[in-house]
Amino acid sequence: MMMKIRITLNGKSISLEVPAHRLLLDLLRDEIGLTGTKEGCGTGDCGACTVFLNGKPVNSCLILSGELDGAEIVTIEGLKIGPELHPIQKAFIQDGGVQCGYCTSGMLMMSKALLDENLNPTEEEIRFALSGNLCRCTGYAKIVQAVQDAAAELRRMRAEG
Ligand code: FES
Ligand code: FES
Incomplete structure (x- = not known):
């Protein structure tokens, strides 16, 4: 099932139409092109895919796109402070x-x-x-x-x- 969602990603509001079962990790890497977030295990065991969801760290390989409408997400690409590395x-x-x-x-x-x-x-x-x-x-x-x-x-x- 396709879903329309609006998310805030690294401070920018974006709208997407995505399959509800698409993993956040795949959404970031394959749809949006933010490949800094890595896939290690794909089962919630390694932490390589960690991003912030509504201010808390989560394993993005365990989050479905259908859960994301209205969410605020920060990835490694959003960690810098202005042009400077954090x-x-x-x-x-x-x-x-x-x-x-x-x-x-x-x-x-x-x-x-x-x-x-x-x-x-x-x-x-x-x-x-x-x-x-x-x-x-x-x-x-x-x-x-x-x-x-x-x-x-x-x-x-x-x-x-
Ligand atoms: S890829 Fe290992 S916890 Fe997500
Ligand atoms: S797995 Fe290579 S630097 Fe951590």
């Missing part, structure tokens, strides 16, 4: 938290969700927040370091107003 993106690059990059957009979105709630997380809190995001390359230590460094930079930016 401090979380900069920290991942600086600290070597990106290797093959397949997990990276999901890691970044989930890290942002954590830092939106807690700008001073412990290592344990970071590891817990990212426990649904799998990485086969980095061994996680550099990712944890990057989140800690991004948190420090965001605290500094907040203190400077």
Whole structure:
């Protein structure tokens, strides 16, 4: 069944006609052309497809387009602040938290969700927040370091107003 939906995607309102059963992940990548969101498992287990839906991180491989009318969605393409990479993106690059990059957009979105709630997380809190995001390359230590460094930079930016 085709459905008309209107969504706000990375700050822009768009209307689409889509099959109600089409996955949000496929909608983003194949219909809209935003390929930064990755498909790993396709079953909700790896976190590579994480996006924000109405302000909360979700696995886009588990969301149907028919659920999306009126929704606000932010993908990795919407993470930048103006023309600048987000401090979380900069920290991942600086600290070597990106290797093959397949997990990276999901890691970044989930890290942002954590830092939106807690700008001073412990290592344990970071590891817990990212426990649904799998990485086969980095061994996680550099990712944890990057989140800690991004948190420090965001605290500094907040203190400077
Ligand atoms: S592709 Fe969605 S959780 Fe793995
Ligand atoms: S950097 Fe390769 S899977 Fe994480």
